[in-house]
Amino acid sequence: MxxxxxxxxxxxxxxxxxxxxxxxxxxxxxSPKKLVEDAKVSAKSTLDDPRVKYALIGVGVLVGLLVVRRLFR
CATH class of the missing domain: 1.20.5 (Single alpha-helices involved in coiled-coils or other helix-helix interfaces)
Structure with missing residues (x-):
């Protein structure tokens, strides 16, 4: 039909x-601006997680101690 x-x-x-x-x-x-903003929000929420925050602090302290140890050897 x-x-x-x-x-x-x-x-x-x-x-x-x-x-x-x-x-x-x-x-x-x-949109690149939207993708960047979404990535920022995602990274911020990940870093606000106490488990991640304290793990990063621990790694930073360990690296700092290794650097200090290496300097005074």
């Missing part, structure tokens, strides 16, 4: 609008 040209045109316009909206959403998600 043949479809009405106006119906086909409307469907094409709806598909085009949906595609444009999807591309806008992808562009916003892939």
């Amino acid at each position: 043949a479809r009405d040209p106006d119906t086909i045109q409307r469907e094409i316009e709806q598909a085009r609008d949906a595609l444009a909206a999807t591309l806008d959403q992808l562009g916003a998600k892939a």
Whole structure:
């Protein structure tokens, strides 16, 4: 059965609008500024975890002690 040209045109316009909206959403998600901001938030939340914070402090103290030990040998 043949479809009405106006119906086909409307469907094409709806598909085009949906595609444009999807591309806008992808562009916003892939924005370098957004990616950097997301990475900052992720790193900050990871470093705020007490287990990570204290492990990094321990590693820093160990490295500091090794450096001091190496200097005074």
